[in-house]
Amino acid sequence: MPRYELALILKAMQRPEVAATLKRTIEALMERGAVVRNLENLGERSLPYKISKHDQNHRRGGYFLVDFDGPPAIISTMMDHLGRDVDVIRPTFLKHPVSKTEECSGIIPVNYEDKLYTKKK
Amino acid sequence: MLLPHPPQARSRRCPASYIRFRARGQVHGGAQPEVGGAAMLLALSRCWAPLSRRPLPLLVPARGRKSRHDPPAKSKAGRLKVPPPVDPAELLVVSERYRQYRLVLQALRMEFKQEVMRKHREERLDKESGAEAMEEHLKLMAWNSAENERLRKKREERLRREEEELQDRKLQGALNRAKLMEDFLKQKEREVLQLQEEARNFITPENLDERIKECLDNPRNYNFAIDKEGRVVKRSVPS
Numbered sequence: 092m093p094r095y096e097l098a099l100i101l102k103a104m105q106r107p108e109v110a111a112t113l114k115r116t117i118e119a120l121m122e123r124g125a126v127v128r129n130l131e132n133l134g135e136r137s138l139p140y141k142i143s144k145h146d147q148n149h150r151r152g153g154y155f156l157v158d159f160d161g162p163p164a165i166i167s168t169m170m171d172h173l174g175r176d177v178d179v180i181r182p183t184f185l186k187h188p189v190s191k192t193e194e195c196s197g198i199i200p201v202n203y204e205d206k207l208y209t210k211k212k
Numbered sequence: 213m214l215l216p217h218p219p220q221a222r223s224r225r226c227p228a229s230y231i232r233f234r235a236r237g238q239v240h241g242g243a244q245p246e247v248g249g250a251a252m253l254l255a256l257s258r259c260w261a262p263l264s265r266r267p268l269p270l271l272v273p274a275r276g277r278k279s280r281h282d283p284p285a286k287s288k289a290g291r292l293k294v295p296p297p298v299d300p301a302e303l304l305v306v307s308e309r310y311r312q313y314r315l316v317l318q319a320l321r322m323e324f325k326q327e328v329m330r331k332h333r334e335e336r337l338d339k340e341s342g343a344e345a346m347e348e349h350l351k352l353m354a355w356n357s358a359e360n361e362r363l364r365k366k367r368e369e370r371l372r373r374e375e376e377e378l379q380d381r382k383l384q385g386a387l388n389r390a391k392l393m394e395d396f397l398k399q400k401e402r403e404v405l406q407l408q409e410e411a412r413n414f415i416t417p418e419n420l421d422e423r424i425k426e427c428l429d430n431p432r433n434y435n436f437a438i439d440k441e442g443r444v445v446k447r448s449v450p451s
Contacts (some may be wrong), residue, residue, distance in 0.1 A: 106428060109428065110421075110424050110425070110428060113424050113427075114420060114424060117415065117420060117424075118417075118420075121417065125318060128410065128413070128415070128416065129413070129414075129415070129416040130415060130423055130424065131426045131427060131432050132427045132430065132431045132432060133431065133432060133433070133434070134431035134432075134433065135431075155427075178308050183437070192347055
């Protein structure tokens with residue numbers, strides 16, 4: 092099963108409501124056959140721009156990160172489900188980023204002279 | 213028997229006026245002026261110089277000025293083409309003479325051919341059946357078999373070496389395959405163990421509430437700042 096990350100932006104709410112929303116979301120995931128590994132809180136912060144969703148304008152939101160393993164078919168259903176949820180401002184499903192195992196060799200020097208003139212084919 | 217002379221083929225001479233001439237260089241079929249032929253033929257026959265010296269005629273006899281698509285002339289309306297008359301007795305005699313002549317010539321030719329072939333064969337046999345020829349033949353045969361032996365040994369050596377190399381390569385391939393398989397299995401084992409380790413920390417319906425509480429209590433911040441010297445600053449306040 093491939094590994095996904097759900098970057099969830101929730102409405103700025105009180106703690107019990109946030110807990111309920113998270114519980115709802117995770118239970119929905121588990122219902123559809125996903126295995127949730129970890130849940131992270133990236134804090135409540137102001138959004139980079141004003142987002143209007145479900146007839147409301149949001150300027151602050153809670154950022155949460157859910158990484159789970161699930162079948163690819165649940166993505167579209169989950170997007171529908173979360174789109175209907177009033178408390179969710181923006182759900183985003185991403186593939187879990189694979190960290191590079193090789194050593195970083197630093198900045199590769201670019202030849203600016205070559206880039207100065209366009210190469211005519 | 214005396215060799216018969218080949219009999220005369222033509223019994224009638226073709227008069228010169230029947231021959232038509234055309235100017236050299238002119239294509240057959242066009243309308244060309246007819247030149248007086250008979251006088252020129254007589255003049256030619258009186259010439260005694262060699263061919264290269266004789267005055268060559270400018271006009272060359274051609275086969276009529278009409279092409280096959282032109283209609284025949286009115287003067288030829290009721291013309292019946294009859295073949296030249298043949299005297300049957302003369303024909304018989306002439307053909308009989310020709311037959312005998314050719315028979316004799318062919319017999320002679322065959323005879324000579326046979327003689328030549330016999331001479332060749334005897335020469336060849338003499339050359340081959342001599343004592344030294346026998347010796348040479350035996351020597352060559354011995355040399356040939358020696359060469360064959362040598363080459364056979366070489367070939368067998370080569371084949372054996374190739375066989376060995378093939379076996380080596382196969383063995384190496386099998387070893388490699390076994391090693392790869394082993395590595396693969398080990399990798400999978402490691403992955404499975406790692407997953408089992410991680411599985412202990414997964415969220416289950418039972419510890420869902422604790423995990424949510426714990427998550428809300430510990431906000432994490434992944435932001436950091438770095439400069440060109442490589443100094444990292446992790447402390448930042450989310451707005």
